Amino acid sequence: MKTIIEPFRIKTVEPIRFTTEEERENILKDAGYNPFFIHADDVLIDLLTDSGTAAMSAKQWSGIVDGDESYAGARSFYRFEKAVKDITGYHFIIPTHQGRAAEKILFTILGKEGKSIPNNTHFDTTRANIEYSGAEAVDLVIEEGKDPNSLYPFKGNMDIDKLEKFIHETGVENIPIGMMTVTNNAGGGQPVSMENLRAVRDVLHKYNIPFFLDACRFAENAYFIKLREEGYGDKTVKEIAQEMFSLADGCTMSAKKDALVNMGGFLALNDDKLAQLARNILIVTEGFPTYGGLAGRDLEAISQGLDEVVDEHYLRYRLRSIEYLGEKLIDAGVPILRPPGGHAIYINAKEFTPQIPPEEFPGQALVCELYRFGGIRAVEIGSVMFGKKDKKTGAFIPASMELVRLAVPRRVYTQSHVDYVVEVIIEIFKKRDALRGYKLTYEAPMLRHFTALFEPIG
Numbered sequence: 001m002k003t004i005i006e007p008f009r010i011k012t013v014e015p016i017r018f019t020t021e022e023e024r025e026n027i028l029k030d031a032g033y034n035p036f037f038i039h040a041d042d043v044l045i046d047l048l049t050d051s052g053t054a055a056m057s058a059k060q061w062s063g064i065v066d067g068d069e070s071y072a073g074a075r076s077f078y079r080f081e082k083a084v085k086d087i088t089g090y091h092f093i094i095p096t097h098q099g100r101a102a103e104k105i106l107f108t109i110l111g112k113e114g115k116s117i118p119n120n121t122h123f124d125t126t127r128a129n130i131e132y133s134g135a136e137a138v139d140l141v142i143e144e145g146k147d148p149n150s151l152y153p154f155k156g157n158m159d160i161d162k163l164e165k166f167i168h169e170t171g172v173e174n175i176p177i178g179m180m181t182v183t184n185n186a187g188g189g190q191p192v193s194m195e196n197l198r199a200v201r202d203v204l205h206k207y208n209i210p211f212f213l214d215a216c217r218f219a220e221n222a223y224f225i226k227l228r229e230e231g232y233g234d235k236t237v238k239e240i241a242q243e244m245f246s247l248a249d250g251c252t253m254s255a256k257k258d259a260l261v262n263m264g265g266f267l268a269l270n271d272d273k274l275a276q277l278a279r280n281i282l283i284v285t286e287g288f289p290t291y292g293g294l295a296g297r298d299l300e301a302i303s304q305g306l307d308e309v310v311d312e313h314y315l316r317y318r319l320r321s322i323e324y325l326g327e328k329l330i331d332a333g334v335p336i337l338r339p340p341g342g343h344a345i346y347i348n349a350k351e352f353t354p355q356i357p358p359e360e361f362p363g364q365a366l367v368c369e370l371y372r373f374g375g376i377r378a379v380e381i382g383s384v385m386f387g388k389k390d391k392k393t394g395a396f397i398p399a400s401m402e403l404v405r406l407a408v409p410r411r412v413y414t415q416s417h418v419d420y421v422v423e424v425i426i427e428i429f430k431k432r433d434a435l436r437g438y439k440l441t442y443e444a445p446m447l448r449h450f451t452a453l454f455e456p457i458g
Contacts, residue, residue, distance in 0.1 A: 004320045007313040008411060011058070017041055024372050032453035033368050033438060035377045044375030045417055046409070050343045051216075052098075052256035052263060053409035057308060060260070060301045067297030072288050076296035076303075083303040087218075087238070087310075088245040090268040092275035096286055097293025099216055099254025100125040102267035105281045106212070106252060109274065110176040111135035118166055119179040119214070120145070120158040121186040124385055126179070126214060126252075128446050135176075140166060145187045146400050148337040148348045153228040156184030156221075157196040163203050178204040181214040182221040182244065186381060188403065189217070189322075189341020191224035194232065194243065201247045210271070211247070216254040218244060220342030223315040238310040250274075257343070260305035260410055264298050318342070321418065322408060328422040334429050343407055347425070349382060350402040353435050358383045358398035360437025360457055366404045366428070368456075369435060374424030381405045385449045 019027070019042055031037035035048060046053070056064075068074040081093045096102045103126050111117065111133030122130065122137040130137040140162045144152035158180060167175060180200055184190045204211045222240040226232050232240055245251065250269030255261050269275055279289045286293035294302075308314065319342055326340030335351035349356075349363040356362035363380035370376040379385075382402035390397055406421065428435075442453040 004317055006411075006414070007311070007317050008057070016044060018044065019375055021373065024375060028368055028372055032441070033364070033456065034449075034452055034454060035367055035371060035379065036450050038371065038377060042375075043371075043377045045413065045421055046377045047344075047406040047421070048377045048379050050257060050407040050409055051254060052261070053412065054256075054260045054262065055409070055411040056260060056262070056301060057304070057411075059308075060304045063300030063304050064297040067295060067300045069296045072290055074290055074296045074299070076299040077290040079303045080299035083306045084266060084268055087241055087306055088215075088251060088268050089242060090245070090250060091270050092268065092272065092278075094267040094269075094275065094278055094282055094289065095292030095294050095299065096265045096267060096282070098256055098263060099214075099252055099265040100129060101286060101293055102252040102254075102265050103129040105267055105278050105285070106177075107133045107135065108281055109277050115174055115176050116166075116170050117175070117177055117179060118158075118163060120156055120181055120184050120192065122179070123181060123185045123214070124447055124449070126181070132446065138166060141184065141187055145184065145190060148188070148335070148346075148351075148401060148403075151339055153191075153339070154193040154196060154224075155190035156182065156187055156192040158192075158200050160196075160199050160203060163200065167203070167207055167209070172207045172209065175207075175209050177210045177212055179212050179214055180248075183217045183224070183342050185217070185343075186386070188337040188346045188401075189220075189343050191221045191228070191342065193229050194225050194240070194247075195229070197244060197247050210249045212269075213245065213248045213251040214253075215245070215251040216257040217343055218251075218253075219258045219309040219315060220319065222310070223312070223319060224342060226312075227319075236310070237312055237315060241310060255302045255305070258305075258309045259302045260309055261298065261301045264294050264302045266292070266302075318410065321415075324415070325406070325408070325418050325422065328419075329425060332422070332426045332429065334425055337401070337403060345406045345408075346381065347404040347406070348402070349380075349404050352404075352429065353432055355433065356435065356437040358387065358402060359396045360439065361454075362435075362437065363402045363404045364438045364454060365435050368438070368454075369428050370404070370424065373428055374420075376406075376421060376424055379405050379407070380449065384452065 113134035115135040145155040255264035335348040337346040363382035386399035438454040
């Protein structure tokens with residue numbers, strides 16, 4: 001059949017509050033034109049993030065009730081540990097309250113002044129944790145990954161030649177670890193091929209550099225491999241995911257994405273000495289090693305979610321839902337990053353609003369208009385999030401792409417919600433020439449997009 005239906009039935013609903021355009025104009029102004037400061041009750045369709053916003057299943061909720069809240073040695077931890085080991089194959093599983101906590105622990109150990117860490121593209125918290133340690137975060141994505149209009153099937157891949165050159169120029173002794181983000185969130189949710197993962201592994205291991213995955217969307221990446229990479233069409237998503245993890249020495253994971261839960265994460269690895277150092281920091285910052293920063297009920301929900309996320313009926317529905325949104329926008333002439341990714345549609349704000357220069361944040365202008373006109377909350381992934389000033393000259397350095405991410409929560413919205421989003425974007429697109437830029441009135445030294453304040457120009 002052509003129609004792909006949701007592979008679930010809805011048994012609990014949450015009401016949505018409707019606001020007027022006049023109300024939203026005032027709300028937006030009070031929020032400093034930053035959607036992170038808008039109260040969730042005032043949002044009609046919330047596409048700010050897919051992190052921790054999923055609807056959990058009946059079995060996950062039953063696990064919540066069954067969670068063992070013992071301080072040490074809880075049975076919920078051992079179920080969690082077994083589920084993570086089954087997918088990743090790693091020996092040491094360290095629970096954390098979310099993915100950035102795993103990053104913080106890892107880079108507290110490995111990162112320091114003079115060190116550099118390559119990735120296809122570091123996302124915001126990964127980059128921030130690396131830079132907070134004093135190290136440098138380096139992006140080595142392929143050139144196709146920088147072109148919003150390229151239809152290359154694996155735009156999240158790392159450039160192998162650039163990786164080799166980077167290692168030679170930086171020095172092996174200054175590279176404590178190499179990473180790959182799957183899927184590549186900052187690059188449009190684009191997948192990484194198994195061939196590229198293997199090639200990155202081979203280069204890093206040639207120089208005895210450990211290889212880690214930022215694995216928060218591993219299942220979506222695995223399904224892209226099944227659909228697009230030769231030799232994987234007959235393999236299950238779980239088998240593909242297990243092969244992906246087998247190529248790396250460990251991973252950080254935000255369970256708030258592909259474990260289908262509202263809170264949780266982990267650090268998983270094979271190095272016993274590194275694992276012991278990580279546990280020592282965990283005890284100080286998160287909690288005892290058999291719960292980390294999580295309650296037993298959270299561990300139960302993650303365990304069940306890791307089983308549900310590799311279900312191919314779910315993944316087919318998930319990727320097709322994103323593709324459907326992308327196709328509707330493309331048909332209307334709206335410029336988006338192509339092909340559609342696994343968890344979000346990324347509007348190309350540079351082409352959507354060519355009259356707004358990067359230093360006036362075209363993505364932020366579109367984000368504000370999406371909320372003002374339609375009550376839709378999205379997030380800028382462009383020069384607000386990744387732009388910076390040259391340390392020597394103070395000159396503005398824009399992000400490589402100016403994007404607006406529409407991240408779709410898992411199992412939350414229906415097709416009619418998506419159709420409404422399409423209608424709002426098309427109406428804004430018709431009046432796009434009227435959009436104007438924004439300027440910063442406050443910015444934090446790191447991760448400024450979370451707390452920045454703006455005002456419109458003109």
